[in-house]
Amino acid sequence: TLNGRDCSIQRRHQKIIEEGPPVVADPDTFARMEEAAASLAKAVGYVGVGTVEYLYRDGEFFFLEMNPRLQVEHTVTELLNDVNLPVAMLLVGMDIPLHRIPDIRSLWGKQDRHGQDTFPLSTHLRTPPKIHVIAARITAYTLN
Secondary structure (H helix, E strand, O other): OOOOOOOOOOOOOEEEEEEOOOOOOOOHHHHHHHHHHHHHHHHHHOOOOOEEEEEEEEEEEEEEEEEOOOOOHHHHHHHHHHHOOOHHHHHHOOOHHHOHHHHHHHHOOOOOOOOOOOOOOHHHOOOOOOOEEEOOOOOOOOOO
């Protein structure tokens, strides 16, 4: 998994503010959320870019949906991880394994961005985010 985003601030079911990495959940709970997302993708045989959404409240999280596509909010994830998600999505679609994608190799601390060696894609081995990202969507509504 590639970290996460908090999209709690919404209006009319539109995400207004995206924040990452999420700070509302404690690190242990967030690690369980990432593990659950990876397990879900493996269970259904999904390989590619996607988003697993949860509802979170008082230390508990509940599965909401899985979106097997790139979402408009993907730029928050890109900035957190320094991974070009559209490129990664295309490479995965071309059957190039994750351990051979240069941005993924960098995120997991591999010095050789173009190497061939495999490595475990465990989240605890991933380079932690160096920045915090907040993105806002500008919306306009007609008052009735």
